[in-house]
Amino acid sequence: MAYSFPEEVLEHVFSFLHSDRDRNAVSLVCKSWYEIDRWSRRRVFIGNCYAISPRAVIRRFPEVRSIKIKGKPHFADFNLVPDGWGGYVFPWITAMASSYPWLEEIHLKRMVVTNACLELIAKSFKNFRVLVLSTCEGFSTDGLASIAANCRNLRELDLRDSEVDDLSGHWLSHFPDSYTSLVSLNISCLGSEVSFSALERLVSRCPNLRSLSLNQAVPIDRIACLLRQAPQLIELGTGAYNAELRPDVFSSLSGAFSCLKELRSLSGFWDAVPAYIPAVYSVCSGITSLNLSYTTMQNPDLTKLVSQCPNLQQLWVLDYIEDCGLEAVAASCKDLRELRVFPSDPYEEDEFDIALTERGLVSVSEGCTNLQSVLYFCHQMSNAALISIAQNRPNLTRFRLCIIEPRSPDYLTLQPLDAGFGAIVEHCKGLRRLSLSGLLTDRVFEYIGTHAKKLEMLSVAFAGESDLGLHLVLSGCESLRKLEIRDCPFGDKALLANAEKLETMRSLWMSSCSVSFGACKLLCRRMPRLNVEVIDETSEVAESRPESFTVQKLYIYRSVAGPRLDMPDYVLSMEEESPDLIG
Amino acid sequence: MEGGGLGLEITELRLGLPGATAVVTGKSEKKRAFSDLTDGDDDRKAAAPVAKSQVVGWPPVCSYRRKNATAEGSKSRCMKVSMDGAIYLRKIDLSLHKGYSELVTAVEKLFECYGLGEGLKDEERGERNKLIYEDKDGDWMLVGDVPWKMFIESCKRLRVMKRSEAKDLGLSKERDFLRGTFQLKDC
Numbered sequence: 001m002a003y004s005f006p007e008e009v010l011e012h013v014f015s016f017l018h019s020d021r022d023r024n025a026v027s028l029v030c031k032s033w034y035e036i037d038r039w040s041r042r043r044v045f046i047g048n049c050y051a052i053s054p055r056a057v058i059r060r061f062p063e064v065r066s067i068k069i070k071g072k073p074h075f076a077d078f079n080l081v082p083d084g085w086g087g088y089v090f091p092w093i094t095a096m097a098s099s100y101p102w103l104e105e106i107h108l109k110r111m112v113v114t115n116a117c118l119e120l121i122a123k124s125f126k127n128f129r130v131l132v133l134s135t136c137e138g139f140s141t142d143g144l145a146s147i148a149a150n151c152r153n154l155r156e157l158d159l160r161d162s163e164v165d166d167l168s169g170h171w172l173s174h175f176p177d178s179y180t181s182l183v184s185l186n187i188s189c190l191g192s193e194v195s196f197s198a199l200e201r202l203v204s205r206c207p208n209l210r211s212l213s214l215n216q217a218v219p220i221d222r223i224a225c226l227l228r229q230a231p232q233l234i235e236l237g238t239g240a241y242n243a244e245l246r247p248d249v250f251s252s253l254s255g256a257f258s259c260l261k262e263l264r265s266l267s268g269f270w271d272a273v274p275a276y277i278p279a280v281y282s283v284c285s286g287i288t289s290l291n292l293s294y295t296t297m298q299n300p301d302l303t304k305l306v307s308q309c310p311n312l313q314q315l316w317v318l319d320y321i322e323d324c325g326l327e328a329v330a331a332s333c334k335d336l337r338e339l340r341v342f343p344s345d346p347y348e349e350d351e352f353d354i355a356l357t358e359r360g361l362v363s364v365s366e367g368c369t370n371l372q373s374v375l376y377f378c379h380q381m382s383n384a385a386l387i388s389i390a391q392n393r394p395n396l397t398r399f400r401l402c403i404i405e406p407r408s409p410d411y412l413t414l415q416p417l418d419a420g421f422g423a424i425v426e427h428c429k430g431l432r433r434l435s436l437s438g439l440l441t442d443r444v445f446e447y448i449g450t451h452a453k454k455l456e457m458l459s460v461a462f463a464g465e466s467d468l469g470l471h472l473v474l475s476g477c478e479s480l481r482k483l484e485i486r487d488c489p490f491g492d493k494a495l496l497a498n499a500e501k502l503e504t505m506r507s508l509w510m511s512s513c514s515v516s517f518g519a520c521k522l523l524c525r526r527m528p529r530l531n532v533e534v535i536d537e538t539s540e541v542a543e544s545r546p547e548s549f550t551v552q553k554l555y556i557y558r559s560v561a562g563p564r565l566d567m568p569d570y571v572l573s574m575e576e577e578s579p580d581l582i583g
Numbered sequence: 584m585e586g587g588g589l590g591l592e593i594t595e596l597r598l599g600l601p602g603a604t605a606v607v608t609g610k611s612e613k614k615r616a617f618s619d620l621t622d623g624d625d626d627r628k629a630a631a632p633v634a635k636s637q638v639v640g641w642p643p644v645c646s647y648r649r650k651n652a653t654a655e656g657s658k659s660r661c662m663k664v665s666m667d668g669a670i671y672l673r674k675i676d677l678s679l680h681k682g683y684s685e686l687v688t689a690v691e692k693l694f695e696c697y698g699l700g701e702g703l704k705d706e707e708r709g710e711r712n713k714l715i716y717e718d719k720d721g722d723w724m725l726v727g728d729v730p731w732k733m734f735i736e737s738c739k740r741l742r743v744m745k746r747s748e749a750k751d752l753g754l755s756k757e758r759d760f761l762r763g764t765f766q767l768k769d770c
Binding site for chain 1: 638639640641642643644645646647648649661671672673674676678679
């Protein structure tokens with residue numbers, strides 16, 4: 001076009017676009033915009049590591065500085081994905097080691113990371129700055145030692161919720177004395193004790209340290225001296241918060257906390273002893289994020305702490321908070337945006353013995369006008385409560401409700417909870433994520449298909465009556481990207497009728513449903529750019545399975561890389577089962 | 584909804600609508616003295632068909648969270664405490680207390696029922712409630728029987744019971760050795 005801007009100008013304009021979607025849109029305008037975008041793209045997000053090959057990413061975006069990759073399906077968090085399934089990051093690291101020498105950031109979620117990967121990272125990227133391993137596994141503290149020893153420009157090391165083979169705390173001492181650039185350290189998932197003196201020296205020589213999440217092994221009487229070295233902290237995760245009350249330890253701790261003028265986020269508090277909690281009161285007025293989901297503290301101490309935080313935006317807590325505590329939250333924490341209430345005892349055999357019911361959530365929905373995101377575990381729910389919540393908070397964007405007993409009806413009317421969830425999707429027009437629970441018929445899927453136009457992720461368990469339910473969701477939810485289903489009577493018909501839809505989504509997981517082996521093969525034949533993987537842990541040989549055999553677990557995802565090559569024996573790619581497929 | 588070929592057998596779930604009878608789990612079948620005395624709210628209990636522990640991956644709590652809840656290194660000994668007439672159970676962490684007197688004080692505070700300590704020390708005189716506990720074998724015993732350390736190991740749950748009922752069920756009689764012992768066994 002004659003009036004085109006020079007490339008440099010366009011590149012500058014594009015640099016203001018931060019969302020991947022916007023940049024993707026830009027790259028579709030014309031060839032020159034595509035080229036400018038690909039050379040200037042610095043951040044890449046790979047939602048499914050098997051959707052594309054590392055080579056293909058590197059070929060298209062040669063100058064990436066930051067990459068985020070996700071591996072296993074979400075239900076792996078709940079032990080539904082067997083060991084050895086996949087999600088290995090090694091091929092990505094090797095490819096990037098030779099092609100992205102200037103890579104600065106690696107963010108991984110649900111991936112298998114080995115020590116070899118960590119060593120390769122430490123050796124290959126001279127300007128490496130950020131390593132975030134979220135819910136990863138496969139490495140030990142030896143791998144961490146390589147990172148500590150070699151990454152001179154490291155800013156962030158965040159191991160959140162990863163499973164680390166914790167051989168010893170010695171790895172921390174591998175940060176050289178000359179290393180001073182630490183900004184964020186999260187080791188809360190580690191079990192063993194790190195050398196406290198090494199930790200203290202590290203904290204004292206890193207003046208830019210803003211976020212520090214300790215592990216349980218750091219005792220309460222050591223926190224004060226750490227905090228004194230880092231009064232600039234914005235985020236703090238304490239270690240174990242538990243000891244006999246000693247006035248000297250208390251006043252030292254209290255004094256140290258009062259120096260943290262910029263603290264905004266608190267977490268940790270394992271085994272918290274109520275007597276030590278007042279030591280943090282001085283920071284409460286500035287706190288915007290509080291994670292008490294690992295502490296066994298109960299009321300009244302728990303509620304007392306939370307009510308002292310008027311600027312709270314994010315609260316993660318156990319059901320020890322009870323309805324009364326949530327009422328206090330609704331009254332005191334007017335800027336609350338995200339609430340997560342986890343079950344203190346998920347396998348509780350007696351019901352109704354925790355004083356947390358639907359009432360707590362209703363209170364918060366009434367009192368907290370900025371509430372957008374909810375994750376709530378409870379034992380009882382009613383349609384009336386859900387309708388209230390929906391009417392109170394049409395601005396909800398994430399709503400995940402887990403009524404612990406599968407198929408629980410409305411406890412007041414004994415009706416299904418269709419109407420309640422229907423109200424949620426009808427009123428909350430911006431809803432992007434939804435998890436259902438309780439007794440639900442196909443009706444609820446009718447509501448979802450009709451109203452949930454912005455819904456991107458849906459989780460369903462023990463719900464529905466027939467294929468119609470699945471069909472209504474797949475045909476109605478225009479924005480759907482991820483669908484995960486377990487223990488629902490959904491089968492072949494809905495799946496095959498909506499085969500094309502599956503290619504517009506990232507992935508579909510179905511376990512303990514009614515999909516047949518034959519339908520999986522058929523689907524794979526019809527949709528060449530879908531990987532259809534059947535997980536079957538029984539010992540029978542694949543060939544002997546009849547077409548009508550009901551698959552245990554099914555994972556379908558779109559991919560331009562073809563079937564993956566690293567499947568364990570219990571994962572069958574339907575591609576192999578359908579030899580007449582045109583490649 | 585029910586029927587073969589749905590693959591639902593795999594989950595070992597028994598489909599049950601509200602009102603279905605409760606499924607007995609792996610718990611001990613031993614008849615406990617107070618099983619008949621529990622709450623009368625049977626309607627709510629009836630809507631509880633399946634033991635959650637039988638269903639894989641449910642409730643959907645992340646593995647690292649479940650690990651933390653029952654961490655091996657965790658020293659917490661959280662016990663359920665129920666009281667006759669109270670709808671909701673409370674929980675008490677035994678590891679936070681050094682002995683019986685502290686425990687009793689904590690329970691009194693939780694339920695606002697004072698005088699529990701008196702009941703422990705002197706059976707005959709105390710007119711108030713009694714604190715009892717269920718041990719590893721499923722037997723209900725008076726709190727204060729055994730050395731503290733042994734108590735922490737074997738206690739599974741606690742209950743504040745009306746003194747009169749405890750007597751009727753023969754608890755007092757069996758624990759005669761408590762009479763005359765004014766010293767609670769704190770170890």
